[in-house]
Amino acid sequence: ERRELTESAEEARSALGLRGRRVVTLLGFIHERKGYRLLIEALAALPSDVVAIAAGGHAPASTLIPSLLALAQARGVADRFRITGYLPEHELNRYLAATSLAVCPFSDVSASGSLSTWISAARPILASSLPLIAEYNALEPDAIRTFHPYTAASLADATSRSSRVSSKRRKPSRTRY
Numbered sequence: 001e002r003r004e005l006t007e008s009a010e011e012a013r014s015a016l017g018l019r020g021r022r023v024v025t026l027l028g029f030i031h032e033r034k035g036y037r038l039l040i041e042a043l044a045a046l047p048s049d050v051v052a053i054a055a056g057g058h059a060p061a062s063t064l065i066p067s068l069l070a071l072a073q074a075r076g077v078a079d080r081f082r083i084t085g086y087l088p089e090h091e092l093n094r095y096l097a098a099t100s101l102a103v104c105p106f107s108d109v110s111a112s113g114s115l116s117t118w119i120s121a122a123r124p125i126l127a128s129s130l131p132l133i134a135e136y137n138a139l140e141p142d143a144i145r146t147f148h149p150y151t152a153a154s155l156a157d158a159t160s161r162s163s164r165v166s167s168k169r170r171k172p173s174r175t176r177y
Contacts, residue, residue, distance in 0.1 A: 001038065001116045001117060001119070001120040002120055002155075003093070003096070003117070003120040003121050005096055005097040005121060005122075005128055006093070007093070007094060007095055007097045008097065009097055009098060009099075009100070011097070012094045012095070012097035012098035013098045014076055015094060015098075016094060016095070016098055016169070018098055020049065020101045021049050021050070021051045021154075022047075022049055022050045022051070022101070023050075023051050023053060023098050023099050023100050023101075024039075024043075024050060024051070024052050024056070024099070024100065024101045024102075024103050024159060025052070025053040025054075025055050025096075025098075025099040025101075025131070026053070026054055026056075026097060026102075026103050026104070026105070027055045027056060027096075027102065027114040027116045027117060027118065028053070028055075028056045028112070028113065028114035028117075029056050029057060029094070030052060030054060030056050030058035030064060030065065030068075031064070031091055032056065032064060032107075033106060033107045033108055033109070034070070034104075034105055034107075034108055035103075035104075035105030035155075036054060036064070036068050036177070037068065037071060037129065038105045038107075038150070038151075038152055038155055038177050039052055039101060039105055040052070040068060040071050040072050040075055040077060040081060040084065040101060041155075041156075042070075042077070042105075042152045042153075042155040042156035042159060043072075043077045043081060043102065043156075044075040044076060044077050044081060044152075045152065045153065045156035046156055046159060046160060047160070048080070049084065050080065050102065050159070051080045051081075052077075052080060052081050052082070052084065052103075053082050053095060053098075053099070054068070054081070054083040054084065054093070055083065055084045055095045056084065056085075056087070056114075057086035058083055058085075065083060068081075068083070068158055069083070071079075086117060087144065092117075094123075096117070096118075096121040096123060097121075098145030099121075099123050099124070100122065101124050101125075101126055101162050102118040102121075102123045102126070102143075103125075103127075103155070103159065104118075104127035104128065104133075105125050105126065105127070105128050105147075105150075105155055106124060106128050106130060107128070107150065108130065109130055109132050110123075113126075115132075115136070115144075119143075124145070124162060124164050125143070125144045125145065126144075126145045126146070126147060126155075126158055127145070127146055127147075128146065128147060128148070128150055128155075129146040129147065129148040129150075133147075135144055140175070145158065145162055146158075147159075
């Protein structure tokens with residue numbers, strides 16, 4: 001996947017009403033195994049300038065969306081958790097550009113299109129420690145930061161540590177995945 005983000009992070013955040021915020025984004029089809037609940041739990045432990053974006057669509061009859069919104073409300077982070085729904089390419093690029101840290105707190109995965117998108121966008125990535133992520137890191141050491149164990153506290157800690165250093169865009173790796 002090749003992608004050229006034309007807006008700076010600051011321009012994109014401003015256009016999205018996120019100026020002065022650190023943006024963590026979980027990308028792709030909204031499904032239980034992608035770790036949305038874990039992200040909301042972790043968001044509650046992160047500083048108030050951190051906003052979590054669920055950038056993707058979901059099945060129309062899904063009960064996951066209402067339960068995620070209820071969890072965000074219960075944890076006191078509803079104002080810092082945004083679900084975008086399906087994004088056309090130009091809006092997707094804006095959210096990618098605005099992202100300080102891509103989060104992939106997957107509980108399991110056999111393949112991930114969202115990882116390819118993040119790599120093409122040259123955004124820092126934090127993922128759960130899974131075999132697929134280890135394969136990427138074997139190709140390009142430390143390309144994807146990981147967190148372990150699979151807990152909200154571990155995700156919050158790794159996000160906090162990562163988001164301090166992720167304000168600058170990385171140059172895309174020349175390694176082919």
